[in-house]
Amino acid sequence: MRINPQNTIAGVPILEVRALMRWARGWHWPLSAVEERLKVGREQAVKLLGALEHSGYVERSLELRENVEPYYQVTICGCALAMATAGKPIKRKTADRLLAAFLNRVSQANDNDYYLYKVTRVVVFGSYLDQDKQELNDLDLAIDLAAKETDGCKHEELLKARIMEVYEKGRHFKNIVDQLAWPQTEVKQFLKSGSTAISLHNAEAEKEIWLNGSHRIVVPAAEQSSSGG
Numbered sequence: 001m002r003i004n005p006q007n008t009i010a011g012v013p014i015l016e017v018r019a020l021m022r023w024a025r026g027w028h029w030p031l032s033a034v035e036e037r038l039k040v041g042r043e044q045a046v047k048l049l050g051a052l053e054h055s056g057y058v059e060r061s062l063e064l065r066e067n068v069e070p071y072y073q074v075t076i077c078g079c080a081l082a083m084a085t086a087g088k089p090i091k092r093k094t095a096d097r098l099l100a101a102f103l104n105r106v107s108q109a110n111d112n113d114y115y116l117y118k119v120t121r122v123v124v125f126g127s128y129l130d131q132d133k134q135e136l137n138d139l140d141l142a143i144d145l146a147a148k149e150t151d152g153c154k155h156e157e158l159l160k161a162r163i164m165e166v167y168e169k170g171r172h173f174k175n176i177v178d179q180l181a182w183p184q185t186e187v188k189q190f191l192k193s194g195s196t197a198i199s200l201h202n203a204e205a206e207k208e209i210w211l212n213g214s215h216r217i218v219v220p221a222a223e224q225s226s227s228g229g
Contacts, residue, residue, distance in 0.1 A: 001084040002137040010051040012038065014086075017048070021057065021074055021082035026205065028061045028071045057081055079209050083199060085138040090197045095128050095139045098198060099218075102141065105191050106219060115190070116158050116183045117145040122219035123203050125210040142203035142210050143191070145184055159183050 007014040020037060034045040049072060052058045057078035061071040074082070090098075103122065110118045126140030127133055149155040162183050173179040192198050203210070 125215035
């Protein structure tokens with residue numbers, strides 16, 4: 001899915017809406033969270049959520065309907081918006097080259113003892129699998145990571161040491177969540193290698209999205225072909 005960065009929804013820039021969808025996925029959130037997140041007033045937040053609900057990007061949480069303040073959750077369509085790219089389309093040959101280079105970096109990361117996590121699954125999905133398309137929105141890839149150290153206590157020690165190591169080198173984190181996620185984040189950064197044409201997702205967390213459409217599992221190699229309904 002590709003979006004025009006100049007577009008708006010209910011007066012809110014589409015890129016800000018996309019950021020909201022990315023932040024909101026996977027949990028139930030109140031109207032006030034939108035006001036706080038986007039720094040808008042109640043009237044505009046209500047207008048935006050009304051537009052998003054009408055377009056099928058969000059829905060009210062049924063189990064929380066009795067709350068004084070309505071709660072919402074992101075739908076599958078909303079998740080697609082969260083993953084949308086605002087970049088220029090890429091040629092199929094470019095996507096082929098990017099995929100080959102990505103899989104090469106997967107092997108490098110898995111073999112490099114520096115990285116504390118290994119890639120256990122890579123799924124290709126989206127427009128790349130439509131062979132009739134020569135111009136693609138981006139290269140959609142979903143991955144799973146697993147700790148290389150199987151001993152839980154040793155793994156925790158390695159994580160703490162790595163975070164301290166990069167902190168002492170001058171890296172600062174926005175919050176505790178970003179700090180704890182750093183050992184996985186650095187693997188993902190290496191895999192993307194700065195490419196804005198690669199859209200990288202969490203295979204397990206976003207399974208409902210790629211599993212329901214055409215997809216191909218390329219890692220492990222034994223599962224190279226698969227398709228959804």
